[in-house]
Amino acid sequence: MNGQLILADGSRFSGKLLFETQAVGEAVFNTGMTGYQEVLTDPSYCGQIVTMTYPLIGNYGVAGIFEQARQSFVRGFIVSELCGDPSNWQNEGTLASYLKERNIPCLYDVDTRAVTKALRTSGAMKGIIVPEGLAESEIARLMATELPADTVMQVTTQEPYDMGTEGPHIAVLDYGVKRNILHSMVAAGFKLTVLPAWTSAEDVLALKPDGIFLSNGPGDPKEVPFAIETIGQLIGKKPMFGICLGHQLLALALGGDTYKLKFGHRGSNHPVKDLATGRVYITSQNHGYAVDEQSLDGEKLVVTHRAVNDGTVEGFRHRALPVFSVQYHPEAAPGPDDSVYLFEQFLAMIRGNNNAQINQPA
Numbered sequence: 113m114n115g116q117l118i119l120a121d122g123s124r125f126s127g128k129l130l131f132e133t134q135a136v137g138e139a140v141f142n143t144g145m146t147g148y149q150e151v152l153t154d155p156s157y158c159g160q161i162v163t164m165t166y167p168l169i170g171n172y173g174v175a176g177i178f179e180q181a182r183q184s185f186v187r188g189f190i191v192s193e194l195c196g197d198p199s200n201w202q203n204e205g206t207l208a209s210y211l212k213e214r215n216i217p218c219l220y221d222v223d224t225r226a227v228t229k230a231l232r233t234s235g236a237m238k239g240i241i242v243p244e245g246l247a248e249s250e251i252a253r254l255m256a257t258e259l260p261a262d263t264v265m266q267v268t269t270q271e272p273y274d275m276g277t278e279g280p281h282i283a284v285l286d287y288g289v290k291r292n293i294l295h296s297m298v299a300a301g302f303k304l305t306v307l308p309a310w311t312s313a314e315d316v317l318a319l320k321p322d323g324i325f326l327s328n329g330p331g332d333p334k335e336v337p338f339a340i341e342t343i344g345q346l347i348g349k350k351p352m353f354g355i356c357l358g359h360q361l362l363a364l365a366l367g368g369d370t371y372k373l374k375f376g377h378r379g380s381n382h383p384v385k386d387l388a389t390g391r392v393y394i395t396s397q398n399h400g401y402a403v404d405e406q407s408l409d410g411e412k413l414v415v416t417h418r419a420v421n422d423g424t425v426e427g428f429r430h431r432a433l434p435v436f437s438v439q440y441h442p443e444a445a446p447g448p449d450d451s452v453y454l455f456e457q458f459l460a461m462i463r464g465n466n467n468a469q470i471n472q473p474a
């Protein structure tokens with residue numbers, strides 16, 4: 113069945129619908145050559161229609177080990193060639209059946225290069241996926257649908273749970289945490305209690321944790337004011353580490369500001385410079401917002417990492433307190449593991465070395 117991706121600026125891109133469906137979301141693009149299943153299950157994509165720029169998707173199939181959350185939260189998936197004949201020793205099925213079983217709207221055989229050029233030129237914007245021939249009045253109605261603002265509440269865990277058996281105890285505030293962040297922390301030597309996003313500062317501290325972790329997650333950080341307030345109450349009480357949405361919320365809680373990037377950073381090969389050493393790391397990223405450098409209080413905070421492509425803030429730390437965060441994803445999945453050392457840096461910080469700056473061995 114033929115279908116279309118229609119963007120809010122009126123541009124239309126044709127393709128084939130995997131099954132009859134309609135979808136509304138923010139249209140974005142991801143430049144990863146692999147990792148489509150991790151993208152589909154990364155809760156940070158909640159509410160978005162993701163276009164994969166790599167022209168062949170599905171070529172190594174799907175497998176349970178790649179899942180990053182209890183379910184997919186993407187609103188739609190746009191690909192060029194959808195491979196129906198995967199080959200990989202871990203393969204458990206085709207991407208097409210995976211998408212159908214989970215009811216994830218997919219438009220394939222699309223000129224994804226044209227979609228990406230449109231989003232790069234005009235910026236990320238609302239998009240809809242519709243069957244060809246849908247009445248224009250219905251298209252206008254779908255396009256007018258409000259995008260949800262409560263995405264963190266949709267993705268966070270409903271109940272606390274524990275992971276790991278030994279090491280310092282970390283309270284993880286789950287705003288949409290990717291499983292590989294949790295696995296990376298357990299591998300680094302932490303014991304975790306993962307908490308719903310709405311957990312109060314009092315309840316976090318009642319666990320007597322050795323440190324607090326602020327997770328990645330979907331949406332505009334300013335749409336989660338309760339999290340900013342809770343983080344504000346926790347700063348200085350325990351060592352703290354934030355990733356992606358956690359980094360943005362930490363900046364807001366410290367009096368800084370965030371803004372929306374034109375088309376964001378999504379992919380597995382984004383260069384980031386560590387400003388202390390001059391070393392460049394290749395990182396996995398997925399964000400549409402960034403911390404405004406000018407808004408950070410230079411007396412208290414120092415920018416530690418910067419994106420090489422556009423110079424935006426990729427990390428900062430507190431000058432006096434054991435508090436730091438990064439915009440990129442050190443756990444990768446998919447992507448290079450250049451930055452997993454940050455979990456060890458957090459461990460060293462908790463063990464009392466507040467100025468821990470552990471760099472990846474040469």
Ligand SMILES: NC(=O)CC[C@H](N)C(=O)O
Nearest residue numbers: 328329331356357400401
């Ligand atoms: N991966 C993330 O945590 C994304 C953070 C935020 N939702 C953004 O788009 O910027």
